[in-house]
Amino acid sequence: NPVNGKDMPLYIADYVLMGYGTGAIMAVPGQDQRDWDFAAKYGIDIVRTVQPPEDFHGEAYTGEGAAINSGFLDGLEVEAAKEKAIAWLEDEGIGRRTVNWRLRDWLVSRQRYWGTPIPMITCPECGLVPVPEEDLPVLHPDVDDYAPKGQSPLATVAEFVNVDCPKCGGPAQRETDTMDTFVDSSWYFLRYTDPHNDEAIFDPEKAGYWMPLDQYIGGVEHAVLHLLYARFVTKVFHDMGLVDVSEPFARLFTQGMIVKDGAKMSKSKGNVVAPDELYERFGADAMRLYEMFIGPATDDAIWSDRGVDGTARFLDRVWRMGRGEIGAVTDRDETKEDTDILRLAHRTLKKVTEDIDRFRFNTAVAAMMEFSNGLASYLRSDAGGRDATFDEAYDMMLRMLSPMAPHVAHELWELRGGEAMLATAPWPALDEALARLEQVTMVVQVNGKVRERIEVDADISEEDAVAAALASEKVQGHLAGKQPTKVIARPPNIVSLVV
Structure with a gap:
């Protein structure tokens, strides 16, 4: 040890990587559990060099702290101690800073015909010679068989391999290895x-x-x-x-990736789901919709054939509504139910638009399913549907459904008299007034427990939300005559009172 002059024990082990750094590593048992285990096994003295907290009772301590048992470094935090130790070694001329690169040579072991050619030529007289710039790019030759055979497929094409040396004109051979396809992409x-x-x-x-x-x-x-x-x-x-x-x-x-049988779906793993059977049973749109509905697009998702059945039922309900097979539609006067279904349509439009923009396809599909349920209930009500209202709401549904289930949506669009392609029709126009919730359920908590739920206006102010909470008899009963010491209001969703 150049600092204190003490001898350091040296051990030879087969698990140290020769390609890492110099091939020799320094063990610090006090700060590395693996080194601690090694020292304990071979009876090596363990000296802590970083002060652990008073409540630490483990073995190796890997956290931050002040240097101890380190001479002139004692009392310094770890990073400051490292910097001072390196500076001292450099000043004494017995050490220097180095950068330990973790970069490795680019992999070329997996040879593919369509990989990027390496523009080099090997000449017996001149050695490695680059392909002249005027001859670039090096183009692939046409081949009949590019299956892997333990060597580059290009090596079997004599007219590609055998060339004249650009430097001396003698016989030479072109490089036949190709770079990884990551280079292309x-x-x-x-x-x-x-x-x-x-x-x-x-x-x-x-x-x-x-x-x-x-x-x-x-x-x-x-x-x-x-x-x-x-x-x-x-x-x-x-x-x-x-x-x-x-x-x-x-x-x-x-x-994310689709997972089946505990592994990502892959031909090499033999767990790929062939779409043919599902396509014949449910159609392409039901499969497409299930992939959107299966979960957040950023996450891995577990595939289930039964899930396609669920999206197929949803599309069947949309189809039957469009063909007049659910409930009834008449030319009646407008009622509150008509306003309510149009409110649901515009709330759905607002959510679906936002969700698609944010790649939240699963919640967009869920909103469409909720909308279809509401529209079906509207048609089945005692008064039935009003033709103008239903046409407006259903037209919005088809336009929103078009990116998700294009075949079914367009077929219904055409059957209902739609002109041109539905895919080229404009996105529905949002009515913010209709999309705005009129009333929502506000939760009132007392000391962290839900004690009341109150219907309030969606745009209720913080002051009015607190007043509504305090006006509740249930809430007053739990306050027991006391005034809240803390009030947290997040209208229109929650008011939390602490006594």
């Missing part, structure tokens, strides 16, 4: 800005017009590697002056 969005350019990778002016992407959607399994590479390549292009932006994506949304 790291900049494809930039090529999309100028896909037909055969003179350059893309026109910087066109890339400048389109970039950055407004919204990028990808699977959560690519949220680390692919995005890391895509950002890296974009930053390289930015440094080269090819693009104006250093970040490729303005907004990112990563979707």
